[in-house]
Amino acid sequence: MYRVIRAACLAALALLVLPQAAFGLAKPYVAPHPDRAPVEERATTALSAQKDASLSYGALSSLSGGGSGGTNAIAFTSLYDSDIVVVLDPTSITGHAGLFDRSHYTGISSYSVLSANVSPYNGVQYEKCAKYRLYEWAYALRVPREVGHRVAVRTYAARQLGKPYSIVASKTDLRSFYCSKLAWVAYRNVTGVNLDGDGGFWVWPVDLILSDYTSVVGRWS
Numbered sequence: 727m728y729r730v731i732r733a734a735c736l737a738a739l740a741l742l743v744l745p746q747a748a749f750g751l752a753k754p755y756v757a758p759h760p761d762r763a764p765v766e767e768r769a770t771t772a773l774s775a776q777k778d779a780s781l782s783y784g785a786l787s788s789l790s791g792g793g794s795g796g797t798n799a800i801a802f803t804s805l806y807d808s809d810i811v812v813v814l815d816p817t818s819i820t821g822h823a824g825l826f827d828r829s830h831y832t833g834i835s836s837y838s839v840l841s842a843n844v845s846p847y848n849g850v851q852y853e854k855c856a857k858y859r860l861y862e863w864a865y866a867l868r869v870p871r872e873v874g875h876r877v878a879v880r881t882y883a884a885r886q887l888g889k890p891y892s893i894v895a896s897k898t899d900l901r902s903f904y905c906s907k908l909a910w911v912a913y914r915n916v917t918g919v920n921l922d923g924d925g926g927f928w929v930w931p932v933d934l935i936l937s938d939y940t941s942v943v944g945r946w947s
Contacts, residue, residue: 798946800864808876812931813861821931823906840883842903850886866944872917883912906931
């Protein structure tokens with residue numbers, strides 16, 4: 727009996743002393759989505775916009791991740807290489823996602839998040855950390871079983887730099903990428919882990935949150 731009580735006391739003390747991220751946070755509720763290219767009825771518009779120089783980044787922001795002027799307080803200093811950042815807000819159809827590269831991080835203004843977007847150019851690129859604060863909610867995801875491969879995952883994603891952006895490409899088409907697909911492909915091709923929470927044809931940012939293999943190690947609003 728004494729041993730049971732002692733073990734319980736030690737466990738309670740650990741929860742108080744150790745950071746919450748060490749245990750992972752509870753997964754948020756996210757409404758189910760149909761497994762189709764994010765907003766298929768707007769995909770044609772998105773593709774046309776990519777070809778029409780008169781249409782700016784704003785025409786595509788809700789599909790490729792533009793933010794609504796939110797002010798979440800995501801702390802990049804707490805992240806590891808290849809942690810996945812997912813940001814959501816009420817005005818974004820899909821949300822946005824990126825893979826953190828610690829080797830590029832020097833502060834909130836540094837370009838340290840690998841993603842795929844249409845600005846400042848079309849394709850896989852490094853994005854400024856500050857961009858990810860322009861959403862209402864931010865989540866930091868880690869793949870605990872693959873922490874030992876975090877540098878290899880980051881390196882793989884970086885090798886895709888410059889490949890074109892496409893919102894309608896299937897997740898297995900490696901000729902082009904969208905934001906959450908880049909993170910999914912990097913983990914899939916380096917470690918064999920499938921981070922798509924619903925296993926569908928496309929992988930949305932929320933699918934990375936809902937994956938059985940990811941742990942939420944940070945949540946900000």
